Amino acid sequence: GAGVSQSPSNKVTEKGKDVELRCDPISGHTALYWYRQSLGQGLEFLIYFQGNSAPDKSGLPSDRFSAERTGGSVSTLTIQRTQQEDSAVYLCASGPGTKNIQYFGAGTRLSVL
Amino acid sequence: TQLLEQSPQFLSIQEGENLTVYCNSSSVFSSLQWYRQEPGEGPVLLVTVVTGGEVKKLKRLTFQFGDARKDSSLHITAAQPGDTGLDLCAGGDGNKLVFGAGTILRVKS
Numbered sequence: 001g002a003g004v005s006q007s008p009s010n011k012v013t014e015k016g017k018d019v020e021l022r023c024d025p026i027s028g029h030t031a032l033y034w035y036r037q038s039l040g041q042g043l044e045f046l047i048y049f050q051g052n053s054a055p056d057k058s059g060l061p062s063d064r065f066s067a068e069r070t071g072g073s074v075s076t077l078t079i080q081r082t083q084q085e086d087s088a089v090y091l092c093a094s095g096p097g098t099k100n101i102q103y104f105g106a107g108t109r110l111s112v113l
Numbered sequence: 114t115q116l117l118e119q120s121p122q123f124l125s126i127q128e129g130e131n132l133t134v135y136c137n138s139s140s141v142f143s144s145l146q147w148y149r150q151e152p153g154e155g156p157v158l159l160v161t162v163v164t165g166g167e168v169k170k171l172k173r174l175t176f177q178f179g180d181a182r183k184d185s186s187l188h189i190t191a192a193q194p195g196d197t198g199l200d201l202c203a204g205g206d207g208n209k210l211v212f213g214a215g216t217i218l219r220v221k222s
Contacts, residue, residue, distance in 0.1 A: 004155070033209075042117075042201060042212035043156070050208065059209075091155050100144060100205045104155030 002026065004105035006092050012111045013082055021077045021108045025094030033093040033102060034067055034077050043091060049075065050097055082112045116140070117204055117213035125219040129191050134200055134216040137184045142204035142211075145178055145185045150199040150215070192220045 005024040013019050025032050030051045035043040045059040049069045060066070064082075069075040079086055089109050093102035117138045126132055136145070144163045148156035160169050162178035162185065169176045175188040185202055197220050203210040 031208075035212075042119075042214040043203075043210075045209050045211070048209055056208065093155070099161065100146070100203075100208070100210055101161070102158070102210065104148075104157070106153065106155050 004092055004094050004103055006090075006105035006108050008108060009106065010109045010111075012113065014113055015084060016081055018078065018080045019082055019110065021079075021090050021092075021110070023075045023077070023092030023094075023105060025073065025075070025092070026103055027073075029094035029096055029103075030072070031095040031097040031102075032069055032075050033095075034075070035091045035093070036061075037089045037091055037107070039088075046077070046090075079110075082110075084112050086110060087112045117202055117211055119200075119202060119213035119216050121216060122214070123217045123219075125221065126192055128194060128220055128222045130220075131188070131190050132192060132218070133186055133188045134218070135184070135186050136202035136213055138204060139183065140204070141182050142206065143182075144205035145182070146203045146205070146210065147176055147185070147187055148201040148203060150201060152198075156199075156201055189218075192218075194220045194222045196220050 032049040034046040047067045048056040064080045067077045089107040091107040093104045095102045146161045147159045150156040160176045165180045165182045167178045173190045199215045201215045203212045
């Protein structure tokens with residue numbers, strides 16, 4: 001498909017386990033964003049990649065969260081030692097890198113038991 | 114930290130009614146976007162406004178950016194059940210977007 005693809009769509013894990021969430025952006029998009037959306041809340045910015053520049057990690061809530069983007073395309077968000085408060089929908093968006101135009105994936109719903 | 118407040122948080126109306134949702138901030142934004150999110154999906158961009166006082170129309174939807182670029186409104190004429198969803202505003206903050214918490218809109222037929 002031509003849109004942003006995220007996998008898995010749902011992830012249930014036990015407290016303390018590590019999880020990896022994947023994002024396949026729209027081909028050719030240089031910008032990639034990760035957000036977290038908790039129930040009844042707006043989107044919380046986590047991290048932003050733009051081309052080969054150093055990522056903006058200012059939104060990561062703790063050092064348990066990390067993300068990488070390989071080859072300027074696919075991105076993986078890793079959460080180590082998951083906690084129950086990490087339960088949320090994690091959304092990825094990609095864009096052409098101008099005017100904050102962002103196209104979102106359907107998200108990964110993470111449930112930490 | 115720039116914040117966007119949306120009101121109302123929840124709105125339930127009958128098909129055919131008009132409504133307005135608001136997005137307010139004490140900060141100036143370079144641009145403001147409105148997104149609609151349906152359950153189980155990611156937000157979809159509806160419109161971007163960049164100029165103070167700008168008004169954009171998209172079929173039954175009218176978007177306005179405040180003169181001071183601190184607030185915006187979304188007016189829906191003759192709401193339809195298909196308008197049901199979460200309406201989100203987002204302000205441009207450099208290379209990032211700051212999102213409001215959204216207005217949950219339910220249109221009953």
